[in-house]
Amino acid sequence: MNVLFVAPSGARAKALATETRRAADAGHRVLLVAESQAKLAGHDLDGRVETHWIGSSKLSYTEPATTRFFRRKVPLGLLRRVGRGPFRKRARKAAKNYRATVIAGLDADKKTRTQRLRRDRRDAVVREQVQGWAPDWVVLHEPLAVEAVAGFLPALIAERPALRTTYAFEELWDETDG
Amino acid sequence: MKDRHVAVVTPWYPDPQVTYAGAFVRAQVEAVSGGCADLEVYHLKSWPVGAVGEALDANPAVLDLHARLLARSDAPLATAGGAVLHRVPTLTPRDPEWITHSDASARWLRTFLGGAPLKAPIVHAHVPITGGWAALENAAPGARVYMTEHSSFLAQLLEQPAARARYEEVLERADGFFVVGEPLHELISAEFPHHAGKLEYIANPIDFGTPRESAPTQLRRWLSVAALNERKRIDYLLEAFRRCCEEDPGLTLTLAGDGKLRATLEALAGELGVADSVEFLGSVDPAEVPGLMASHDLFVHTSRHETFGVVVVEALAAGTPVLVSRCGGSDQVLRGIEDAAGSLYDVDDDPEVLVNAYKELRERYPEGTDVAAAREHLRAKYSYETVAERHFEVWDREVNR
Numbered sequence: 001m002n003v004l005f006v007a008p009s010g011a012r013a014k015a016l017a018t019e020t021r022r023a024a025d026a027g028h029r030v031l032l033v034a035e036s037q038a039k040l041a042g043h044d045l046d047g048r049v050e051t052h053w054i055g056s057s058k059l060s061y062t063e064p065a066t067t068r069f070f071r072r073k074v075p076l077g078l079l080r081r082v083g084r085g086p087f088r089k090r091a092r093k094a095a096k097n098y099r100a101t102v103i104a105g106l107d108a109d110k111k112t113r114t115q116r117l118r119r120d121r122r123d124a125v126v127r128e129q130v131q132g133w134a135p136d137w138v139v140l141h142e143p144l145a146v147e148a149v150a151g152f153l154p155a156l157i158a159e160r161p162a163l164r165t166t167y168a169f170e171e172l173w174d175e176t177d178g
Numbered sequence: 179m180k181d182r183h184v185a186v187v188t189p190w191y192p193d194p195q196v197t198y199a200g201a202f203v204r205a206q207v208e209a210v211s212g213g214c215a216d217l218e219v220y221h222l223k224s225w226p227v228g229a230v231g232e233a234l235d236a237n238p239a240v241l242d243l244h245a246r247l248l249a250r251s252d253a254p255l256a257t258a259g260g261a262v263l264h265r266v267p268t269l270t271p272r273d274p275e276w277i278t279h280s281d282a283s284a285r286w287l288r289t290f291l292g293g294a295p296l297k298a299p300i301v302h303a304h305v306p307i308t309g310g311w312a313a314l315e316n317a318a319p320g321a322r323v324y325m326t327e328h329s330s331f332l333a334q335l336l337e338q339p340a341a342r343a344r345y346e347e348v349l350e351r352a353d354g355f356f357v358v359g360e361p362l363h364e365l366i367s368a369e370f371p372h373h374a375g376k377l378e379y380i381a382n383p384i385d386f387g388t389p390r391e392s393a394p395t396q397l398r399r400w401l402s403v404a405a406l407n408e409r410k411r412i413d414y415l416l417e418a419f420r421r422c423c424e425e426d427p428g429l430t431l432t433l434a435g436d437g438k439l440r441a442t443l444e445a446l447a448g449e450l451g452v453a454d455s456v457e458f459l460g461s462v463d464p465a466e467v468p469g470l471m472a473s474h475d476l477f478v479h480t481s482r483h484e485t486f487g488v489v490v491v492e493a494l495a496a497g498t499p500v501l502v503s504r505c506g507g508s509d510q511v512l513r514g515i516e517d518a519a520g521s522l523y524d525v526d527d528d529p530e531v532l533v534n535a536y537k538e539l540r541e542r543y544p545e546g547t548d549v550a551a552a553r554e555h556l557r558a559k560y561s562y563e564t565v566a567e568r569h570f571e572v573w574d575r576e577v578n579r
């Protein structure tokens with residue numbers, strides 16, 4: 001079987017290394033989709049496990065040059081210049097206020113847009129792998145995995161009802177065990 | 179009486195990521211499985227989703243998908259004693275309100291079961307606010323629901339009004355309510371005096387099967403098995419260890435356990451000049467603990483507060499003497515055998531308290547101790563067989579009435 005592990009953050013790295021190895025030992029072809037190799041540092045990933053790194057953390061939103069110039073540089077530059085004159089205290093206070101309101105707002109917006117960019121990349125890569133690699137079994141290994149597949153997995157399950165989905169790849173209970 | 183059909187509902191259970199989390203629940207499962215016709219464990223592991231502070235219902239598509247997946251993703255797993263384990267990822271919001279975690283536990287177990295109740299007529303839950311509530315809300319009519327409280331965070335939980343009201347309801351509805359040690363008994367009795375009569379003790383089972391071959395001759399190889407967090411006071415241990423090393427540079431200290439303070443504590447060991455004598459093992463598998471206990475001379479525990487003190491019993495089960503802080507659970511465990519087992523010392527910020535306790539114990543060891551007798555005393559209370567019998571006695575009460 002083709003077993004696809006979806007672990008966007010790789011937050012459960014130790015379990016990921018254990019469970020992907022277990023899947024490979026069971027004779028499955030295993031693909032892991034996770035953020036980056038660095039996230040799994042310190043946990044030996046079995047050589048048989050194929051990997052696809054999302055790499056979304058490299059992405060960050062770039063502010064338009066006009067915003068950077070007219071809303072960050074110019075106002076603070078002006079206040080700096082004014083602060084060299086007799087209105088030093090007032091200019092310093094105004095700059096402090098400006099940073100706390102406008103600049104903080106711009107930073108928050110930048111952060112939100114960066115998160116959105118990264119989430120979109122994550123969801124797109126996961127979708128591409130789940131749809132393109134034709135897995136027989138999808139292991140949603142962490143909470144973020146459920147969030148990442150929410151947009152397309154229901155339709156895929158409707159199309160391929162035999163697609164197996166689980167939250168882990170551990171030793172299955174056999175009725176003869178009991 | 180082997181026809182017991184039992185379901186265990188728990189938010190804590192070992193998994194490949196954290197092999198020690200809830201190891202005592204797995205020990206309970208292993209202990210009682212031989213007396214059950216079938217035993218199914220439902221592990222309601224918290225899976226936080228969404229942004230911090232966002233309501234769980236903020237992303238309906240995620241919830242809908244999870245509900246669909248739970249219904250089709252059950253892969254019964256093998257666990258201790260031939261029992262069956264179901265992992266039930268429990269989506270929770272990223273908030274500190276216990277009431278939302280309590281609601282989520284009941285909700286996702288219901289979804290996992292497809293709306294049907296748990297089949298077992300006996301349900302034993304761990305952690306009443308989450309596992310207990312989920313068990314009560316999903317037990318079959320007429321099923322008996324018991325629960326065990328282990329939580330070290332209970333006092334903080336009861337400061338939240340909604341969680342407190344929920345806890346009281348759980349206390350009322352449970353057919354049996356157990357605590358693992360005196361600190362929890364005292365806390366719950368004080369908070370809900372009208373339910374104090376309902377509280378009973380039940381211990382965590384400990385493996386007494388692998389004692390060390392011979393007693394240590396000197397108390398020079400110290401061992402701590404504890405998470406590296408503030409409550410365990412490993413910084414205090416390091417300072418006391420340094421002072422003891424001044425007198426005996428041959429001492430060693432092994433720290434088994436991990437946590438967010440690890441880097442800080444490693445740096446501290448360096449600053450104190452004992453880095454060469456201190457080994458940080460990181461987290462260890464529960465199966466490795468008896469061997470670790472047996473390969474050291476002295477188990478040292480510095481915790482500020484414990485609800486039970488599993489590791490103290492594990493040390494003595496291995497035949498290793500102990501030097502333990504009076505942190506609540508450990509006091510109860512060692513009552514009447516303090517001197518035989520080793521030494522108890524007061525929780526105090528002055529490392530000299532631990533240093534003096536060590537020197538006093540070193541002076542009278544081995545003649546002034548009787549670790550073998552302490553071990554037998556504890557075996558009678560905490561062995562798998564004893565704890566299993568206690569569970570059976572509780573579970574069979576209604577039948578025998």
